[in-house]
Amino acid sequence: MNVLTVLLALLSALGNGAASVLQRRAAMDQEREQPGGQGLGHAVRRLGRLLCRPYWLAGGAAMVVSAVAQVGALAVGRLSVVQPLLVSELLFTLVVGSLVFRQYPDGRTWLAFVMLAAGLALFLIAADPSRGQATAQNGRWLPVGVAVVLAVAALAAVARALHGAARAAVLGCATAACFACTAALIKEFTGRFAGGVAAVFTSWPLYAVCVVGLLSFLLLQSTLRAGTLAASQPALTLGDALVSIVLGWVLFGERVELGLRILPEAVGVALMAVGIVGLTRSPAMAGGWDADGPAAPEPSAAPTTDIPGRRDGSGDRGRAP
Template identity: 80%
Template sequence: MNVLAVVLALLSALGNGAASVLQRRAAMDQNREDRGARGPKGDLLRLARLLRRPYWLAGLAAMVVSAVAQVGALAVGRLSAVQPLLVSELLFTLVVGSLVFRHRPDGRTWRSFVMLAAGLALFLAAADPSHGETTARNGTWLPAGVAVAIVVGSLIAVARVVRGAARAVVLGCATAACFACTAALIKEFTGRFSGGVAAVLTDWPLYAVCAVGLLSFLLLQSTLRAGTLAASQPALTLGDALVSIVLGWVLFAERIELGLRILPEVAGILLMAAGIVGLTRSPAMCGAWDAAAPEPPDTADRTAGTPRPPLSRGRRNPSGGRTP
């Protein structure tokens, strides 16, 4: 895999991580401040107000940067190699989230995320996906698309009956499948550039990218509102990577190495599993480090020379911070 594809994939991962954090912050601000009417009309009003929030708009800008970088990476790299590199989004999410939410994750959470990333990196290094074709083989898109649609529909149905972290994980898996399908469609779209602009604009991949990309965007918003990033983000990134490997094999004839390499591949999978177990037991999952946006300082506290009142000993809020 060439250096340009790696750089673009990492830039896309940074944009994705920043977008998730910023739009999660906007969603939390919205949940804390909005006490309006319920029902379809109230939902539309809340959505309209959400789309005007600075954090949400900043997240949208990061998402655009990520999409452009992803298109470039898929144009010069392999689907089964580019998408798994986006697992670094987990680390970028932690870094950006620590700044935005001002709640630094503990060491166990960091180690769990690093284990996930290292496990997937080990798996990809051992698997070494082959180049494959630039466009999908004839007759493979329809059954692959139907299979993805059934999986996503089933996950959405399950998400309607579960709550809390489980709902965020299920919706994250559905969103990941849509993201992987979108990436495969982008790969198909860029692979047809040689046919000329007119052919690209009149062929189906461009419009399929728009439709599936829009569905992915809407599912992502539901995922971010469903629960903490500690629950949804691993499902988003790992699900995207693994489904992309399958789609690369089915659609573009990209192959992974087996034989003796199956040992480090299994080791990578076990390392990822250990990271997932560690994450589910970490204080970040239980404490919801991103569940509440930091409150703005009081006007009196911003006044120069005005001392703050002393803190009462023993008064702490549920998240562990002192209550002024």
């Protein structure tokens, strides 16, 4: 595997994890300091103030770094390597969240952390994806695009008949297919850099990335509303990685080792699945870190005299509503 590809993919995963934690912290702080009101105007003003908060701006910067790093990773590396490495976003979320919220995971969460990391490493070493072409083979995108659209439509139709965890898992699979397709389109887009600026902006992949990326984002919101992260995240995270491997093979001619290596590859996928479930049940994913925000002072039993200029140095923490 190309070292630069690995580093850029891990940087992208770190950026995504950091953005989630930092922007969640900004939302917590705002809710604690400026409780929500009613009306559209109030909501718009709150959003504007949120976007100016240092934590939110830091999260936005992390998102930009993540996007640039992913584009760079896909430009120099294989789709079947980059997307599986993005599974490590959960690991970085755990680490960054521990630092930002100052609440550290328990032993079971760290065990899940180790299992996910070990499974990811085992799978990539056993699969050893080969280098393919920079752009898709002629005529491959149309049938692949039709197949992805049909698969996502079928999964969405099935999800409408389900409820709770089952619905979240099925929508997670649909969202995973969309994200994998978005990554494949980014690789197709970056593969045309050699043709110059005109080739990049006059060809269809750039605009397809925008459309499919937006649809992926909207489908993700439905997935997150359908059920818990413990139900949707394994299908979403692993599905993205596995569908990306298939797309890398079909579109770009990338290959993974099979034969006797299927066994360690399957063990690696199983370890990742168990690790993902463990992490999604941890405070980092389940929202337990929300308890880190400073609570409002408890009313005292006896009146006290205010001292001008004095600030309450209490370190008490309370859950943001």
